[in-house]
Amino acid sequence: MNRTSGGVNIVRADLDGRIVCVRVVDGIVVSLDSSRPDRADEVIDARGAALLPGLHDHHLHLAALGASLASVDLGASRRTPEEVSAALRSGPGVGWVRAVGYHESVVGPLDRYALDAIVADRPMRVQHRSGVEWVLNSRAVEMVQLDGIRHPGVERDDHDRPTGRVRGLDTQLRSRWSEGSLDLAPVGALLAGFGVTGVTDATPYESIDDVMVLAGAVPQRVMVMGAPPLDVSRVPQGLQVGPAKIVVGDHALPTVDELVAAMRVARRKERAVAVHCVTRVALILALAAWDEVGSREGDRIEHGAIIDAELAARVHELGLVVVTQPNFVAERGDRYLDEVDPADLDHLYPCGSLLAAGTRVGGSTDAPFGRPDPWATMRAAVARVAPDGRPVGPHERIGARAAMDLFLSSPDSPGGPVRRIAIGEAADLCMLDRPMAAVLGSLQPSVVMTMVGGRIVHRDPR
């Protein structure tokens, strides 16, 4: 990484079809013209390739992504129980084995005893693909003293012994299963390689200590949500405070009154809310709560996995933004086609219909629950094809430009105006390997250089 406060000229850059020289001084774009660069400056030759504002991923989870990079991935490539067992036994490092991406369709239901049969000598926790459930082996059950936690999320057998399955306990368990400080540098580098210069962390943190970990941890600009109770006055400088995250659990649905109460906690702090809704019922509950509390600028629906025409009309009326993840269609579309209620299939992760109706839509990956590559997400929004090639809601397809725009709005206005490279703007930039017309043709460019506030955070030699 190099400091570039002395000034950088990015020459021969394709800015929406116009070849220009972009001059950056002290982290700010100071000129945009076709003239030759000042010799004293560092020169980066774009060779006619596209220069974009850096991408903003409007919903992901930094710490979980960092942990997942250090985890056993039980996702796509492990297709048999034997492959899953072998992967768990060869978990990296010493101490905890952490695994993600488990799904019962591959290994059947898991509990502590099933895990003990695979790994008994190290504490192990395995996260369900949905992100909402963990299964612990007996060693881990003992280490986190699960037996002593009285909470409906601790599943117990007929003898009142924890089965190892836990839900909704991440906040309580985080300190008990911490594996030392988490290094997020690999996350920052990974995202910079995609041209991501900003992220919104959608984790519903309640404790300021958990948020502190994110300060300065990645080179990207970071907006944090946190839950309504989070003391936002203590969020460290350098992190932007976003809307308060409220989770309408898919399995333990809250009442409308509970949602109203959570929204009011946020409102008392003058905060917008971001409500996690992945089922029809969840969205109906959330809209009922909004009807009572009233919506305000910045309020958003996270995921909006099922929004039919009637619900979409109410979303639009309330002026709510939808932050979607088209990548789930490409990553899980075959399972959706097989498992989702046929009545909902036409309304799965809508995008095109929302945009056509004038609802603002922001793009995101939900990494690590979705893959962290925004370009793959854009391609998914355009193609709407399941992994096995079947179309998923093809009427929700959008064009390549609209797909790119999902990641080009500002953090505080997903789906709002597209950020531009302009004089006086922060130099958050992403230089690609081909002209804009070719980028839009495939949405599969390589990112040659990524700059955050004038600082180069990723550079690929060409």
Ligand SMILES: [Zn+2]
């Ligand atoms: Zn999420």
